[in-house]
Amino acid sequence: MTPSALDANDTASARRELRRRKLTAFLFVAPLLLFLVFAFVAPIATMLVRSVYHPVxxxxxxxxxxxxxxxxxxxxxxxxxxxxxxxxxxxxxxxxxxxxxxxxxxxxxxxxxxxxxxxxxxxxxxxxxxxxxxxxxxxxxxxxxxxxxxxxxxxxxxxxxYTPDYYLTALDLEMADGGGVQPRDGAKIYVDLYTKTLRIALYITVLTLIGGYPLAYYLANAESKNANMLMVFVLLPFWTSLLVRTTSWIALLQTSGVVNSVLTGAGITRSPLEMLYTQFSTVLAMTHILMPFMILPLYSVMKGIDPSYMRAAMSMGSKPIPAFLKIYLPMTLPGLSAGVLLVFIISVGYYITPALVGGTDGQMISNIIAFHMQQSNNWELAAALGSLLLAMILVLYWVYDRFVGAGNIKLG
Amino acid sequence: MDVGRRPGARERRDGTTNGGIGTMPLDANGAFLSFRNVKKSYDQKTLVVKDFNLDVQKGEFITLLGPSGSGKSTVLMMLAGFEGVTSGDIVIAGQSVTRTAPYRRNIGMVFQNYALFPHMTIAENLAYPLRVRKMNKAAVKDRVNEYLRLIEMGSFGGRYPGQLSGGQRQRVALARALIFEPSLILMDEPLGALDKKLREQMQYEITRLHEQLGFTVIYVTHDQTEALTMSSRIAVFNDGVVQQCAAPAQLYERPSNAFVADFIGENNFIPGKVDRIEGGKARVTVAGGGTITADAAEGLKAGADCVLSIRPEKLFIKPTSHAYDNELVAEHVTHHYVGDFIRFYFRVAEGTEITIKVLNDLAAPDLKAGDKASLVWLAKDCIAFPA
Incomplete structure (x- = not known):
């Protein structure tokens, strides 16, 4: 019988083969890897260092x-x-x-x-x-x-x-005279801003979910002709400039804008509502902008769910709503969690829309980071705030992985 | 119970179908399930199902057979309640279910892709219809174990559908459709995704369960072997109409029209002209001058064109020990060696091809291309259909 073990010659040539394959694989990813190192890893590392290192x-x-x-x-x-x-x-x-x-x-x-x-x-x-x-x-x-x-x-x-001062400032704390840490006097600017940022991100996530889930369901189950046309409506704003979309909200929401004209013209309100430059306008505009990020992963998961699952549940005597909750909803969980995570993380770090339509009320943490980089020239504090934001996202991701499992995410 | 006059109205009032069929009055003609003039249109212009009528007895195994797009799946979906009925009525155990919601019909269904819920274990899948019915936990557990044993998968309760093979999933899907003891089981090409060997095994399995438990089955397939081996009766669909509904042997031996003759099994078709019809027998002149005696199908008229159908295994090549009363000379084209038999191809005048299956034994003739041979058969194995 021919032995199945490799002799020395075979082993050497098998190794060479493996090495060559690994090298080819590496060469394929090398350009992107280099780019990532320069454009992503290096800046983040600099930011982390700068947030604690201040040798002036x-x-x-x-x-x-x-x-x-x-x-x-x-x-x-x-x-x-x-x-x-x-x-x-x-x-x-x-x-x-x-x-x-x-x-x-x-x-x-x-x-x-x-x-x-x-x-x-x-x-x-x-x-x-x-x-x-x-x-x-x-x-x-x-x-x-x-x-x-x-x-x-x-x-x-x-x-x-090396100093922890910037982190303390970013958390509204300071060093006490006798050593140790104490809360800073006055308003808690940064902690309040973080909680507000998380709250706004949560509103946006919930709103995109409420709006996106039924639409994704419809898209996944409609006839392809209708579905394709609706898909264009979902994607069209996605391809339009972010700035154009945000400024169009200014046109809609401003004091003499479209919405106010309609409301006063119809006699619903006597004086125009102040909608622009509020938290409301930030949430509204960002919900609109981030909607595709919720719809697309949901759609791709729902597209793969055969209608026979719901039919099977109903043939076994389950009413439509319990069948949906017990059968359909758990099966959409991968897309649901991907959409939620995506929208939440993107909105936590969002800058341009709150900057344009948020006023003072609708500012988020990235706006204050930009302020420290551009106006107060306190790059170290900006770096500390940014690092905390990064840490926060990582913690959220960890929590998510713990309870839902990151392996469940499906983006498309 | 007065359900004879307005079954639909009564059904709508209390909105439930009862699982205990035994106590229900049956139809006037004793049918358990009846389709009455059922029609279906998807686009409000053309009918996909045209005037479908069928009576099914309790415990029957009925197969709806037909090429894809013939309307057989649509009939099944209407029966399950996932498609509306455009006009007509579907009656189960004397009650119209035409307007009953699918979850109130108490019909078990097996899907082609099995539709086992991937996020539930096998035991949870089986328990689902029982939990929906608010059965108590201990009883659910007993029943699930009983059915796991029934499909010989007793130790698989804790696994997920993704961990099972195709055949095992199929068995679970079957058990799940049976476990709540529905009045009726629908199967939509349930073996379509399995390979040949497993398919035969599952055919046996389904037949065994059907005999053991005595449920009524409506089975949809486009595989005629499957239909012939399993069914009590087969309804052959084409173009939204039932061409023939009969027991397998009758369907094969006495097809009522050319479509059924062609669709079920293999068949040879020889064009000809009817000379006269006497006592159910037709005398037919075929191209090339021969005269053939055949059973006359319904609608055949003297003097009109017709086609003769003869099955490949009913034809013999002279010299033969078999009795015959028709003879036709043909030219041998080629033959294919299949193993247990040999398939001979002949050509008669006007290019009509004839296939013959000959058992691979010592009597098999040794022919070369271009050789002339005499093909013979019995008049009762040959049917003349109107062309």
Whole structure:
């Protein structure tokens, strides 16, 4: 009988064959892989790093930070350390970088900007030797704030290259004086914004589900002529520019817009309703825009469900509604969960529509991230907010996987 | 119970069909299920089913046989209640069900794709119709086990349909249609998706269950072998009309028209002209000059054109020991070796081809292409249909 085991020669050639196949497979995916690394993995990694890494102060005044290392943070720092800072400040004044330091410290201790700027102007004219011997006193003479340990503490804290501050800010928390974490004073801007974002995403998901499920059912069961035409109506807005679709909602909803004209013209309302620039308009426009993401996965799953399942249930004596709940609904679960997950995740991170039609009431978390990147130039906070958003989505996905099973998702 | 006069009206009032058929009065002619002048149109223009009439006795196995698009599935769907009836009436056990909702008809159905619910186990699938009927849990469990044993799949209750083979799924689908003891079982090409060997096995299985439990079956298929082996009676459909409804042997031996003769089994058709008809026998002149005696079908007229039908296994090649009273000379074209028999092809004048099945034994003739041979057969095996 011929043995079925491979001899050495066969093994070698089988390995070569396998290697070649793996290499070919890799070459096929390589372009996309490279693209993903540059356009997706790298930016996310940078964002994650930036949200905790902030070396500006530590690069501006490295010697001062070194000198402040052993300071206990209770009383004033020792005179030598203050003298080192005075020398650093003079150097910064000469390099025209004192403004930058002032801005950084001011973030931790509001009001310290003017102290630093004014002192830097005075120190710039001083003699180096004089600063080295009596730097502390000269600073105190320049501004009384230097007698207060608070500003020194702010300088030392701002000097840390790695900091959890941005995450704390993003969660409306701050470091307490004696260590530990405490809620920030005032309104909880970011936590409120996160909950509002989740709430809006939930509204949109539920609305697309209510609108999309029956339509997908109809599309999947209608005659192909009707179904194809309706499918075009589903896809047409999908192919139209997002901006056009959003601005058309402005035309519809504004105070003198189509809807208000009809309502007042028909005598239903006496004065026009304020619909644009509210949470309502955000939810409405996004429900419209995200509807295809719900319909398409549902449609593709329903298309594969033979009508005989429902018929079988009914022939066995089940009424249509119980048969639907017990038989049809569980079978559409893969498409349902794919649609829900897709719409929810997309709407949580949505930017352009809330920015255009949301006003102040309808802003979502991505709008505030954009604000920090474009207007307040606080990229680190923007990165921290973005990382939290990413973490939130991952947690939601994990929960979903736990209870429904990610293997159930079917996109088409 | 006065159901004879207005069965439809009574049905609509209380809206239920009763499962206990034994107590129900049957039709005047004793039929358990009757189709009366049933018609169906999908597009409001043409009829897919044209005036369908059929009476079915309790316990019968009726097969609706026909090419695809002949309306047989439509009849089944109307009976199950998934398609509306355009006009006419369907009566089960003396009650009109024409306007009864499908879930109130108490009809079990087996689908071609089995329609087992993929997210439920086999036991849950079988329990479904019982749970719908609010049967108590212990009784459901007993009944499910009983039926799992009946289909010889006792240990499969915990599996999912996806884990079963085609034949096993088919058995489960059958058990699920039977488990709630419906008055009627409908099967829509239930063996269509199985391979040949499994199909034969399942035919045997269905026949066994039918004999054991005595339910009434309406079976739809386009496979005539299946129909011939299983049915008590077969209704042959074509073009929305029943061409003939009869027991398998009669359908095969005495087809009532050329379509049935052609559709059921193999047949040879030889064109000819009727000379005269005497006592149910026709004398027919065929092209090439021969005169043939054949049974005359209904509607055959002297002097008109006709076709003669003879089955390939009823024809013999001279010399033969079989008795015969018709003879025709033909030219041998070719023959195919099939195994247990040999299939000979002959040509008579005007290009009419004739097939003969000859048993593969010592008597099988040795012919070459172009050889002339005499084909012989009995007059009673030959029917003349109007052309």
């Amino acid at each position: 102060v530590s690069e501006l005044i490295p010697e001062t930070l070194e000198a402040l290392k052993d300071w206990d943070g209770e009383a004033l720092p020792p005179a030598e350390a203050r003298a080192v800072f005075a020398a650093d400040l003079k150097r910064l004044a000469g390099e025209r970088l004192s403004g930058k330091l002032a801005e950084e410290i001011n973030r931790a201790l509001p009001g310290s900007s003017s102290t630093i700027k004014a002192s830097a102007r005075k120190l710039g004219r001083m003699d180096d030797a004089e600063l080295a011997s009596a730097g502390g006193a000269i600073l105190a003479a320049a501004d009384a704030a230097w007698e207060n340990p608070k500003i020194w503490k702010a300088i030392r804290d701002a000097g840390a290259a």
